[in-house]
Amino acid sequence: MIRDPTSWALCFLSPSPRNQFHNFKSSRNILLLRLSSTKTSQICGMSVETPANKDAVPPDVRLKDPRKAFQMDAKWRGPFFFVQGADPQFGMFDGFLRGKTDPKLISWEEDIALMRIAANDLNKMTPLPAFFVICGDLVHEFDVNPLKKAQERDLLRILADIDPAIPIALIPGNHDIQNTPTALAINHFKDTFGPDYYTFDARGLRCICINSQFFKSFEATPSAEFLQLQKDFFRWFDGEIDRTAHDLRTGLIQHAVVFQHIAWFLERPDEPDDYFNVDYQIRQIYLQKLVYAGIKACFCGHYHRNGGGKAGPHGELEVVVTSAIGMTLAVGTDGQLVEGKADNPSGMRVVKVTDESITHDYFPLHEFPTEVKL
Numbered sequence: 001m002i003r004d005p006t007s008w009a010l011c012f013l014s015p016s017p018r019n020q021f022h023n024f025k026s027s028r029n030i031l032l033l034r035l036s037s038t039k040t041s042q043i044c045g046m047s048v049e050t051p052a053n054k055d056a057v058p059p060d061v062r063l064k065d066p067r068k069a070f071q072m073d074a075k076w077r078g079p080f081f082f083v084q085g086a087d088p089q090f091g092m093f094d095g096f097l098r099g100k101t102d103p104k105l106i107s108w109e110e111d112i113a114l115m116r117i118a119a120n121d122l123n124k125m126t127p128l129p130a131f132f133v134i135c136g137d138l139v140h141e142f143d144v145n146p147l148k149k150a151q152e153r154d155l156l157r158i159l160a161d162i163d164p165a166i167p168i169a170l171i172p173g174n175h176d177i178q179n180t181p182t183a184l185a186i187n188h189f190k191d192t193f194g195p196d197y198y199t200f201d202a203r204g205l206r207c208i209c210i211n212s213q214f215f216k217s218f219e220a221t222p223s224a225e226f227l228q229l230q231k232d233f234f235r236w237f238d239g240e241i242d243r244t245a246h247d248l249r250t251g252l253i254q255h256a257v258v259f260q261h262i263a264w265f266l267e268r269p270d271e272p273d274d275y276f277n278v279d280y281q282i283r284q285i286y287l288q289k290l291v292y293a294g295i296k297a298c299f300c301g302h303y304h305r306n307g308g309g310k311a312g313p314h315g316e317l318e319v320v321v322t323s324a325i326g327m328t329l330a331v332g333t334d335g336q337l338v339e340g341k342a343d344n345p346s347g348m349r350v351v352k353v354t355d356e357s358i359t360h361d362y363f364p365l366h367e368f369p370t371e372v373k374l
Contacts (some may be wrong), residue, residue, distance in 0.1 A: 076204030087299025091140030136173025136261025263300035
């Protein structure tokens, strides 16, 4: 059981260097359900509601699935915007920053408060965003166990407080389904949050939501189970790219984007393999396919910092790497990953979609716009 999230001060966190991130392992349109009772606390000068009954059964976020909200919505209906976030990663402050491994000692008050500020930001926007997408690492715990389920329950409760008119698209990250996904981990994600890969059309924008763990090699000899899961995914993804290319060229949709956790690259399409990017060989194959299809942008997370660049002969495809809703990262003087500072605040990205272009800006949670002009 986590402690009361009003009992700490987010403004006065003290950073502590840890080992490199990849070396550490700690072991949806109408939603009628609302939390019946809340209380208000002050976090960095902001009023944030926290649930009074943390033992209540969490709502089913799949009721806000954008595929239900945007049925048969491929026709362009004029400019709009959506909000992209990534990595709320409940439990990261304790599990990564402080290196706690005992489930009894791990809490996620900081993570909860940041996500509540994000939800509050979304609810204040005028107009409301067409949808909200989180690109992976919803919680920190890797394994399917009571700790992971507790972190997920608290995230679900906060997602339930987001305005019911805002559909929510959730993408799996490595902490959600493990570095090398198993059927058990994927099925748990599906049961809790919805499918691990899917497509929806929103106001003329094709949104391809993918499981990027199938692009990253973490084991020299993957299991037969993983290889079959990967094969099924590639068959689906290739089909969606081909279908999207056809729909763009025939005018059935206006634009297309991809949402994923691991970025194709952090700065350059030809950069070397890194923990935070897609393996080079697969990267080159799929960047070419995405450029040829006419897909305009890929929105990613995982890096806990902002990044990205352009791919294609004329920079036709933009890869957008968005920093974290939760704990952000920076590289310390010793080369190790540490907590991000003022130059990398927790935040989200506002993405504007017009008939000709897709543009975007990253905003810190405490400076998030309440009004978006298109």
